[in-house]
Amino acid sequence: MLIVAIIPLLLAGEATRFDSAFTPQFTRHQIENTSVATRIGLAKWAATRHGRKLIEYFQSTDCEITVVEDDAERGIGRAPEPGIATLVAATMHPSQRKRFEIILNPAYYQLPKGMFPLAGQPGNPADAMAIAWAGEMLHIYFYAHGISLPHHARADFQNEWHAVAAELGMGTVPHDDEDEYAHSVIVRYVGYGR
Ligand SMILES: [Zn+2]
Numbered sequence: 001m002l003i004v005a006i007i008p009l010l011l012a013g014e015a016t017r018f019d020s021a022f023t024p025q026f027t028r029h030q031i032e033n034t035s036v037a038t039r040i041g042l043a044k045w046a047a048t049r050h051g052r053k054l055i056e057y058f059q060s061t062d063c064e065i066t067v068v069e070d071d072a073e074r075g076i077g078r079a080p081e082p083g084i085a086t087l088v089a090a091t092m093h094p095s096q097r098k099r100f101e102i103i104l105n106p107a108y109y110q111l112p113k114g115m116f117p118l119a120g121q122p123g124n125p126a127d128a129m130a131i132a133w134a135g136e137m138l139h140i141y142f143y144a145h146g147i148s149l150p151h152h153a154r155a156d157f158q159n160e161w162h163a164v165a166a167e168l169g170m171g172t173v174p175h176d177d178e179d180e181y182a183h184s185v186i187v188r189y190v191g192y193g194r
Pocket of ligand 1: 135139152175176
């Protein structure tokens with residue numbers, strides 16, 4: 001296997017390796033200590049053109065991203081804004097290592113009994129995690145450019161968001177201020193019965 005990228009995307013405390021097709025090659029430790037939805041979601045996002053672009057960017061600019069799974073998180077994911085020192089370093093010292101964190105909740109997606117996802121919406125927990133990876137890594141991408149919150153109203157953020165959501169086959173998932181707190185887009189977009 002040819003490993004082309006080992007980025008400081010710390011999953012279960014270990015850097016994540018990607019092969020030449022940008023498929024993550026998880027370690028045994030990562031497989032034993034992360035949920036399958038989180039791992040499939042990462043693979044789906046990394047397989048998109050926008051996902052690859054961000055991975056290459058994070059690798060080339062020495063961004064270290066710690067990924068934490070938390071089933072108490074009230075939403076599918078969150079990317080806390082880093083301190084001002086990190087935002088300043090992103091623009092003043094681009095080659096300096098910058099540390100970020102994302103929180104994912106792979107247990108958050110639950111389809112109530114008798115309901116089904118609408119077209120273009122996450123159909124299972126792995127889809128929800130692909131959306132969470134795409135959404136939260138996009139926030140990190142903006143932080144890594146020294147851009148503090150808010151991001152959602154920016155045209156460039158929305159353009160990037162719609163492009164990656166469409167690449168994931170979930171182009172109707174919004175990413176805006178209504179979802180800033182919980183990113184709870186899923187339940188609102190689920191229909192009743194068939
Ligand atoms: Zn957001």
